[in-house]
Amino acid sequence: MNYTDAHCHIITDAPCPDMLAGQIRNATKQSEWDKISTVSDDKQFACIGIHPWHIASATPDWQSDLYNRLKQNPLLMVGEIGIDKYHDNIINQEEIFIAQLKIAFELNRPVHLHCVGAWDKILHIFKMLNKSMPPIIVAHSFNGNPSIIQQLANQYNLYFSYSVPQDAKTTARIIETPISRLLVESDAYDTESEMESIEMATNAIANILGQEIDIITEHIYQNFQKVTSYVRPID
Numbered sequence: 001m002n003y004t005d006a007h008c009h010i011i012t013d014a015p016c017p018d019m020l021a022g023q024i025r026n027a028t029k030q031s032e033w034d035k036i037s038t039v040s041d042d043k044q045f046a047c048i049g050i051h052p053w054h055i056a057s058a059t060p061d062w063q064s065d066l067y068n069r070l071k072q073n074p075l076l077m078v079g080e081i082g083i084d085k086y087h088d089n090i091i092n093q094e095e096i097f098i099a100q101l102k103i104a105f106e107l108n109r110p111v112h113l114h115c116v117g118a119w120d121k122i123l124h125i126f127k128m129l130n131k132s133m134p135p136i137i138v139a140h141s142f143n144g145n146p147s148i149i150q151q152l153a154n155q156y157n158l159y160f161s162y163s164v165p166q167d168a169k170t171t172a173r174i175i176e177t178p179i180s181r182l183l184v185e186s187d188a189y190d191t192e193s194e195m196e197s198i199e200m201a202t203n204a205i206a207n208i209l210g211q212e213i214d215i216i217t218e219h220i221y222q223n224f225q226k227v228t229s230y231v232r233p234i235d
């Protein structure tokens, strides 16, 4: 089966496991960018960005550093970036997030988004940027209100990524997510726990949707291909 992992944090040389047909690795801070930038191929993809938990470690020239690396490597996406209400310095988080969205728009790269308790702020920013938005946004571990899913999908081309569902709220979100926007993720730091999580999460989602696992896995694989179509190596 074509299992895929839309969001993990494997920042090592470990190759993408054979069991997976695709994997997206996310850096969270500048010190990880070098390690992750070399891994893109036809099933292993990488994102560089500054996570809201790590804005304090960004160097003064982080913006030009990010821009130049992305420009030099057309296989890289932007992530993991976003806003986290429960972390310090929301104003700085917002500024850094907006700057990264602008770079992703300019270079036409998908964005991998972290949002905790800040969907109102994020929607406000999307509205402000209007048409100057990245081509695709993957909401990692989506935890917003199910009622905003359709709007986010239609207006801002959002995809929604889920790990193993833990509660009724997540189940409701999965049911509300259009099948053409559904992704699965491990958020793992090593390939062993990654494979276990992906199998469990894909199975659980198929159960929730009352569908055969191979049909759901194929839908998710097609969605993964769409997200990564912006950064595929040219043969």
Ligand SMILES: [Zn+2]
Binding pocket: 007, 008, 009, 026, 080, 140, 187
């Ligand atoms: Zn993550």
